[in-house]
Amino acid sequence: MTGTLTPPRTDAPARVRTVSPLRTELRRGLGPWAGAAVALTVLVAMYGKAPEWQTRWTDVTGLLHVAVGLLGGPLALAAGGWQGGRDRRRGTTELWESVPRSPLRRLLVAVAPSALWPVAGVLVADAVCLLATWPYVSAGRPFLELLAADAVAVACLGVLGHLAGRLVPWRLTAPLLGVVGYVGLAIGTYTQAAARWLGPAVEYRYAWDRTVWWFGPVSVAWTAGLALAALLAYGARTARLRALALVPLAVAVAAAGLILRLPSDRGPWRPDPALTRAVCDSGTPRVCVTALDGKLLPAVSEALAPLNARLRGLPGAPARWAAGPLDPRPGDVELLDPTADAVRGRIERADLYRNFAVMQLFSDTCRPGDLTGPDAERAMTVNAAVIEWLAPTPDGFGPDVAGTQPYIDRLNAKSPAAQRDYLARYLAANPCHPDEVPIP
Structure with missing residues (x-):
């Protein structure tokens, strides 16, 4: 018996795989490239200044704030402008408006790449820099609330750029937005008024401070309120929805009012006593740094070890070397x-660090009328010679003082006991009185 095989009958409906419009928007256009550009630009800028920030959380947060705001912000603004004018340039505006969704919902989906991809780039750069800093910090914590506020500010700039691109679908709108945004943010960093703390790129470098608890959330409310008000004002098609734009606008104004009440010089930063606690070694003279730089104490002690070996036990030697805003004590010498x-x-440069320490040791502040008379020039030459003998100035640093070499040769020719005797007499003398300065 012959016949044809027929497929078995099933009543199960066929599954249709639907793709989210938001996912489609995030994967097309300039968005992914904008995120990569923001991350790469910030990382390159931070890499060039790595020695300046790879030791303290405040330093890395401050430089990230400037790099993200001053470089990532204009990039997000320009990328948003290009993305916003895309549909009009391609002539697909009517097709996009035919989608059975409300205008505001369509706008939110369209603006998502302009806001989210730059933020992704910012978060990648933040994570890389924080991980590169983590092995070397001694105390404190990363200011994650400030980094979050920076990321929100970049997202808001992307949103505003997108809306500007929709309003002015000109091909030069995007680069002009980037240039104008960079110039505007840069100008804001130079003002000394309290309004500078409203900007997302103002520099702050207060190593032993922390911010007031509300500054990060209020900064988010300030930038996000402006962007959300602009979105509602542009995307709403009814008077009722447009009126809702006043709510985030009022939040932004209230947040700006709080920020403007901050002191113009220090803004939201306040001293943190836990970071200025003294951490000292057991040497003589003692070397002390703040808890913020506790991990650097062995390196500082090692750099000063040759100098301490000559000063140890001498009357007039420093009681301790103090680096940072420590509580002053008698006999302290600032490092x-x-x-x-x-x-x-x-x-x-341990040699340069020792040289600076010796100059601080002998940096007496003379009053008007001191260092005068026939022996004044010789006293200054002897002072320079003693500094060079204890900690020679590295080549290329500091001026050459004529006439010091004969005194240095005399000091080197002395026995160790004679050298210590002369150094004790020199430490006991007042270098501001030339007649008291002993000659080697």
């Missing part, structure tokens, strides 16, 4: 901020 010469947990 250079160790992070100014530190790279990834080590002092890059």
